[in-house]
Amino acid sequence: MRGETEGHGREPVRMPEIEVETRRRFEELALPHLKSLYRFASRLTGNRGTAEELVQETFLKALEAFPTLRDPARSKAWLFQILSRLAIDRHRREAQAVTVEVAEDLDHFSLYDLIWEEDPLPYSERLHDDFLAQFPDEEVRAALSALPEAYLAPLALLYAEGMTYRELAEVLDLPMGTVMSRLHRGRKILERELWDYAKRRGLVKTWKQST
Amino acid sequence: METEHLTCGDAVRKFFAYLDGALAGGSLEALEEHLEACLDCCERLDFSRKLDAFVKDRLGEEPLPEGIEERIRRLIENHGRREG
Numbered sequence: 302m303r304g305e306t307e308g309h310g311r312e313p314v315r316m317p318e319i320e321v322e323t324r325r326r327f328e329e330l331a332l333p334h335l336k337s338l339y340r341f342a343s344r345l346t347g348n349r350g351t352a353e354e355l356v357q358e359t360f361l362k363a364l365e366a367f368p369t370l371r372d373p374a375r376s377k378a379w380l381f382q383i384l385s386r387l388a389i390d391r392h393r394r395e396a397q398a399v400t401v402e403v404a405e406d407l408d409h410f411s412l413y414d415l416i417w418e419e420d421p422l423p424y425s426e427r428l429h430d431d432f433l434a435q436f437p438d439e440e441v442r443a444a445l446s447a448l449p450e451a452y453l454a455p456l457a458l459l460y461a462e463g464m465t466y467r468e469l470a471e472v473l474d475l476p477m478g479t480v481m482s483r484l485h486r487g488r489k490i491l492e493r494e495l496w497d498y499a500k501r502r503g504l505v506k507t508w509k510q511s512t
Numbered sequence: 513m514e515t516e517h518l519t520c521g522d523a524v525r526k527f528f529a530y531l532d533g534a535l536a537g538g539s540l541e542a543l544e545e546h547l548e549a550c551l552d553c554c555e556r557l558d559f560s561r562k563l564d565a566f567v568k569d570r571l572g573e574e575p576l577p578e579g580i581e582e583r584i585r586r587l588i589e590n591h592g593r594r595e596g
Contacts (some may be wrong), residue, residue: 319592328588335581340574353577360584361591408525413559429559433566441570459532460568466534485528488560491567 344457347446359384412492444494452487
């Protein structure tokens, strides 16, 4: 067991009594999404104990709001929306996007071009594939977790849940255009993280100053 | 209507939306037209596709903590219940 918490540790909430039948229907609708919600929480927090706390909080909040859910077919998006709002509340300082100047730099970053220019594996016939093959799983996970939450949330949902841009816009309360640019920049930051890691590990002998 | 002509930079900025199936209409046509004529961008796009698959593959599964479902069921059962 790694830091799972028993209960949610909050003061008892004053709210109208929830009927047994409502609890049963809620459980039936929400519990099948537990695995996906936990996976998302775990990506966002990078910590199993905190991820469970976030999921527990999500279920409680959702139970309280359950009578307002009009369309049960939307329950998955609705639960993810509650979780991502709670996560943003927890890390409000981190939930902002990068500044415009950084974003412009990022838009021009190209891992593909850097691999060509630096040629880190001179004897490779499949340079780009061989470059990627050198990364251990945990390093890729660490690179993703290092993303600011504004980019991590849409990417985690895209990769793990295969959500469409429309679904992402709904879950994350963002316009479609913002979803699109965050998915682009999030991947660019990830490319830069991988490149920085390769330099730190000495996979790339940088004889010239690269971006 | 004539298709918009993209530079390589414009094309690259559309790659991820293209891979995510989020491009349509004139935007999609413009990118496909550029890709037909630009081998460099085809290779860049191929790398972006591989990188996406690579990251997805490396993320793997996140096993649920033991007993979490039971703890959540208990929370659902007890939350907001009046004492007595």
